[in-house]
Amino acid sequence: MPDAATKSERTRQRILDAAAHVLSVRGYSGTRLSDIARHAAVQAPAIYYYFPSREDVIEEVMWAGVSRMRTHVRSVLDALPPETPPLDRIDAAVEAHLRHELEISDYTRAAIRNAGQLPEHIQTRQLAEANRYGDLWRTLIADAxxxxxxxxxxxxxxxxxxxxxxxxxxxxxxxxxxxxxxTVVETAQSLIRNGLGVR
Incomplete structure (x- = not known):
């Protein structure tokens, strides 16, 4: 039985990974269950075993995209020495954010690119997580x-x-x-540091 549960969890994760990729490339209106199924190598009706609807798959991806970004940036900041100057901490957060959205996570790309396209009824969890991520940045800037x-x-x-x-x-x-x-990271860090910093 544990093997069956594990297989089911793996399939669910594969569907979510596929949905994140398709959503990051095609956007909310262009994401179809048939595309997700093809990318996940499952039959389209099988998706309904794991998720009640297309919107439920998308809601999960959008929430995970912001949650994973927040967790990643938080872990980078937590790994810095306690005496790290505030603007250096902002530099680290800038790099972590850019690398996560552009290099690491389809989920985060999907969440960012589709944030303004979702129907209101599937935005709640994502918006709550986005507020938590905003709090992280609010603290960084307030501390500086x-x-x-x-x-x-x-x-x-x-x-x-x-x-x-x-x-x-x-x-x-x-x-x-x-x-x-x-180069993008270094340019962003320079612009932000010089824009914020005391001359």
Whole structure:
């Protein structure tokens, strides 16, 4: 029986992985169960054994995309030495965010690219998780401000929203054939550090 459960869990995960990939490429309106099934190497009706509807699959992917991003960035920050200066912590978060969305996770790409396309009834979990991720950035920027590392003339909320907006928008324009991800990371870090930092 444990083997059957494990096989079932693996199939469910394969369906979610396929849905994340298709959603990240085709978007909410272009994602069909038949495409997910083909990518997961299952029959389309089999998806209904694991998920009641297409919307349930998509809701799970969207929530996981934000949750995995938050967990990844949090783990990178937690691994830094306690004495790491606030702007260096923001640099680390910028790199973790960009690498996760552009290199590591179909889930996160799907969540970012489709955040504004979902019907209201399947947004609840994703929005709650997005608020938790926003809290992480709110703390990063507030800590830097308290340390005197951020210009006093800046509106901290606007700064945070502009930073996250710019980082998220990278999924729409970055192409690995036209420049390295490391260059994108370093450029973003420089712009953000110089934009926030006290001169």
């Amino acid at each position: 401000a308290k340390a005197g590392a951020i210009r006093s003339d800046l509106d901290l909320r606007a700064a945070r929203m502009l930073i996250l907006g710019a980082l998220n928008w990278a999924v729409e324009w970055w192409n690995p054939r036209r420049g390295s991800l490391t």
